[in-house]
Amino acid sequence: xxxxxxxxxxxxxxxxxxxxxxxxxxxxxxxxxxxxxxxxxxxxxxxxxxxxxxxxxxxxxxxxxxxxxxxxxxxxxxxxxxxxxxxxxxxxxxxxxxxxxxxxxxxxxxxxxxxxxxxxxxxxxxxxxxxxxxxxxxxxxxxxx
Numbered sequence: 001x002x003x004x005x006x007x008x009x010x011x012x013x014x015x016x017x018x019x020x021x022x023x024x025x026x027x028x029x030x031x032x033x034x035x036x037x038x039x040x041x042x043x044x045x046x047x048x049x050x051x052x053x054x055x056x057x058x059x060x061x062x063x064x065x066x067x068x069x070x071x072x073x074x075x076x077x078x079x080x081x082x083x084x085x086x087x088x089x090x091x092x093x094x095x096x097x098x099x100x101x102x103x104x105x106x107x108x109x110x111x112x113x114x115x116x117x118x119x120x121x122x123x124x125x126x127x128x129x130x131x132x133x134x135x136x137x138x139x140x141x142x143x144x145x
Contacts, residue, residue: 009072017107021107022115024049025046025049026049026111027109029102029103029104029120030103031103032103036099036100065078087138104120109124109127110124
């Protein structure tokens with residue numbers, strides 16, 4: 001019974017996340033690209049979306065720091081690494097360039113596929129190919145705690 005409840009709660013959290021991405025405009029690449037266009041048609045509204053996400057994230061990390069177990073059982077998996085490594089910097093740069101070119105990052109791209117955006121599907125397929133290449137050739141740099 002507990003496994004089913006956990007599955008359904010995770011499903012509902014995913015739906016809530018997707019709705020938040022749609023309502024905030026995060027699944028619209030034009031909104032993202034306008035946010036990144038500081039010298040042109042800059043749209044600062046994304047700052048509020050990011051600020052809200054940071055506040056919710058900080059709250060979640062605070063709760064995780066004082067609780068011993070997750071709400072639905074099991075252990076919290078909080079990263080313990082705090083170093084700034086070469087793979088972190090390179091990966092961040094690649095992510096940022098991809099975000100700036102396409103206007104998508106992983107979560108919003110998956111949501112955009114559901115709304116029928118073909119270029120989101122192309123982005124996700126390319127992202128999965130990049131992940132496969134990385135796993136194939138850079139297995140020593142997998143994310144770990």
